[in-house]
Amino acid sequence: MEFNSSQFLFSGRWDHASSYSRTSAPGAMVQFNAVASSLDLELEGHARWRLDQDGKQLAIFVTDRKTVKNVKVAGDGKSHLYRLIKISESNPGGVILHTIATDKKGKLMAAPKFANRRIEFIGDSFTVGYGCEGHVADQEDHVFETTNTSKSYAFLLADGFKADFQINAFSGRGLVRNYDNIVPEWKIPRLYKYTAPGFAPEDVSKTSDESSLLWNFDSFHPQVVVMFIGINDFQGNPPYGDKDEFKKAYREMIKDLRLKHPGVKFLLVSTKVWPNDDLTPTVKSIYETEIADGNKDLEFLEVRTTNEGLHGHPTERSQVDLANTIRPIVGRLGKWMSR
Incomplete structure (x- = not known):
């Protein structure tokens, strides 16, 4: 069967060409209905997938x-809902979906419908689900094998609310300073502009077709944005991010998102960071300033995590706890039921 993107529902940021779709986002997902005994998934790029x-x-x-992955499925003659989820991160890099096809006797059905709930997550490795299947004692480089975005608080929340979603999160990146100052030219505000930043050349600004790589913000308007950023600004080897510069960049991002998505609500999330624990008082100060300015579209939440996963990151259990902690606030902001 030929690939027809209209038969699929895409979550996350995807770049759609005439014969393929590509993404670099963790948690990017494709949903489709099919009657089949097996599925052929033609994919290209280094990634872990969940079906x-x-x-x-x-x-x-x-x-x-580039390869075709054949997976046996129901084979009972009934239509089932399938979802293909990219559970690893691509930073840099990305993946290409060439085709999804059924066995000869099977067929793809009408695409699933968009939900009436939309949520966006902006974050770093905690939001990616980095190393959540690993253990802090494991010093080997098992990031790829132990990262699972489908077990991150972000995916669990979106799934629980049955919401369309984007997970725009980048491990090691900060708002004004990346972890240990890695690739300083590619911090979150710049990465956030692009559809699939992992595919961008080292210096996109020098290319003639930069606009074709930029994300179209009119294509997805979240009702709630969860911002869990800043861990990398204030952690790792010093010097750390400048607090005033961080506050300015954070508030500029909120202001820009308000303009792009009228009526959107925000949850500003923070947690303890080492060695100085600078993040929480800084984000709380941003929240208090916003409230003092008369903005009533945001809430603040400090969370605690059990960082016993790979490289001191939240475990699967801790990601579940995060989702449970954040859920009631997101539900209130979105005016949604819990399910």
Whole structure:
């Protein structure tokens, strides 16, 4: 069967060409309905994937070079909802979805419909689900094998609310300073502008087609934005991010998002960072300034995590706890029921 993007529902930022779709976002997802005994998934790029049938995990597999992954599915003659989820991060890099096809006797059905709930997550490795399947004692480089965005608080929240979503999160990146000052020219505000920043050349600003790589913010208007950023600004080896510069950049991002998404609500999330624990008082100060200025569209939340996953990151259990802690506030902001 030929690939027809109209038969699929895409979550996350995707760049759609005539014969393929590409993404670099963690948690990017494709949903489709099909009657099938098996599925052929033609994919390209280094990534871990999860395939679900009717909300239950069927398989986890890895791709690299262009390949066709064949997966046996229901085969009962009934239509089922499938979702293909990119559970690893691409930083840099990305993946290309060439085709999704059923066996010869199967067929793709009408695409699932968009939800009436929309949520966006802006964050770093905590939001990615970095190393959540690993252990802090493991000093080996097992990031790829232990990162699972489908077990991150962000995916769990979106899934629980049955919401369309974007997870725009970048491990090691900060608002004004990246962890240990890695790739300082590519901090979150710049990465955030692009559809698939992992595909961008080292210096996109020098290319003639930069505009074609930029994300179209009119294509997805979230009702709630969860901002969990700043860990990398104030952690790792010093010098750390300048607090006044951080506050300015944070408030500029909020202001810009208000203009792009009229009526949007914000949840500003913070947690303890080492060694100085500068993040929480800084974000709380931003929140208090916003409230003092008369803005009533945001809330603040400090969270605690059990950082026993790989490289001191939240575990699967801690990600669940994060989702449970954040859920009631997001539900209140979105005026949504819990399910």
